[in-house]
Amino acid sequence: MALHTSAEAPLPIGEVSRLIGGWIDRLGAIWVEGQITQLSRRPGQGVVFMTLRDPSYDISVSVTCYRQVFDAVADVVSEGARVIAHAKPEWYAPRGQLSLRAVELRPVGVGELLVQLERLKRTLGAEGLFDADRKRRPPFLPHRVGLVCGRASAAERDVLQQARHRWPAVRFEVRNVAVQGVHAVPQVIAAVQELDALDEVDVIIVARGGGSVEDLLPFSDERLVRAVASCRTPVVSAIGHEPDSPLLDLVADVRASTPTDAAKRIVPDVVEELERVRAARDRGLRAIRSLLEREERGLAHALARPVMEHPQRMVEQREAEVDALVARSRRVLGHLLDRADSELAHTRARVVALSPAATLERGYAVLQRTGGAVVRDPREVAGGEELRARVAGGEFAVRVTE
The missing domain is CATH 2.40.50.140 (Nucleic acid-binding proteins)
Structure with a gap:
């Protein structure tokens, strides 16, 4: 307008x-x-x-x-x-x-690629491919190490030199593949699956030197990530340098910051291990010596006790205690018998004193009627009735005349 x-x-x-x-x-x-x-x-x-x-x-x-x-x-x-x-x-x-x-x-540009990778990362993470409980620990000393890397690359040289320097007897199964470009993903997948099928290979290292985000894109490919997740052999990812983090790092069992670091993580250092063996042996010897010295001191302390120096003393003490107990029991038993005898004598004297026979001994007699009843009153008998008189020496018959 x-x-x-x-x-x-x-x-x-x-x-x-x-x-x-x-x-x-x-x-x-x-x-x-x-x-x-x-x-x-x-x-x-x-x-x-x-x-x-x-x-x-x-x-x-x-x-x-x-x-x-x-x-x-x-x-x-x-x-x-x-x-x-x-x-x-x-x-x-x-x-x-x-x-x-x-x-x-x-x-x-690169930001758009990173967004796509972030989306893929979230999708695969939601499936559990990056979970920590899926990670497997590589063996302490692998018999044979599988290595997937570029032909005549610095990554191959670093891994082989570092590993053989640490453990000269280590053996490798090397598979040279394209590590960037359109052929990188299928070749790396084929090499990993081939090494995974070999029973003598104990661990697989996938290594590549540093590069731009575009150069490292094959190691964030979904097909490669799923192939590594399905491996039965532990896989070590050694892609680029420390700041680089392709998706292969997340799905691998071990993530190494560089190819050299991968060799250090997989192969032990023979010098360090010998030193550890020596240190363990020294600790064992010190522990054994300490144990022997402690037991020796304990044995000496036990032998120094009186019971060990004079073992018969304990038997003698027990013998004396038994003798004392026997003598004591005999005294107690004798006292009991004497007291019982005295009590019995007193009881007998009382019984004798109260006995009717003792009364008869003093000249008394007991009159009994024919039925055995004792006559206590003259009115209980009649004239001419026969009674029995019992005295200390025996008994005889009597007749009531009056």
Whole structure:
């Protein structure tokens, strides 16, 4: 809409801002590209604020998006990264400021690859391929080590030299494959599966030197990750340098920071092991000596006890105690018998004193009627009745005359 203004009829700046906002509101969402120069993610807020800058024109535009939009790429996007945003232009009339409301963010170049890898990582992690309980510990001293690496590569040289320096008798099964490019994934998978099928191979090392993110992409391929997860032989991942972290590192049983580190983790150092054996032997000897000395002191202490110096003394003491107990028991028994005899004599004397026979001995007689009843009163008998008189010397018959 055309506006008619003049020096006599100017348009207020607020109206101009309102008109600009109305025109911008009619614009649809657009795709824009820029570099993140400022990034603000405040805890607890659902909106992320950032500034996109175009270095070619030295122009910056404020961008806002919901947190879930930014979290989708948060692992690979930070300040300084270039992104592509699908955003709707917005005009803030009170300040006269243009901003963009992003509904989708995409990293540019390597960032996009990292986003794809992050999605694959989450998918495989959800299946449990990276769980710690799936990890297997390699043997202490493998009989034969499988090595998958590039032909005449520095990784192969580092692994072989370091391993043979640590343990000269170690043996290798080397499979040279392409470690980058379109043929890398199928060749590495075939080599790993071939070594896994060999019973004499105790551990497999997949090694490659450092490189760019694109060079290391084969070792994040889903097919290779699943092939390693299905191996029955422990697998060691030695890809790139310490900062590099392909998905093979997560699924492997052991993750080595470099090929040299892989050799150190798999093959023990013969010098260190000999030193450990010597140290263990010294500890064992010291422990045995200490045990013998302690037992010797205990034996000497036991032999120094009186019972060990004069073992018969204990028998003599017990014999004396038995004799004392026997004598005591005899005295007690004699006292008991004497007291019982005295009591019996007193009882006998009392019985004799109270006995009717003793009364008869003093000249008394007992008259009994024919039925055996004792006569106590003269009125109990009649004249002419025959009675029996019992005296100390015997008995005789009597007749009542009066």
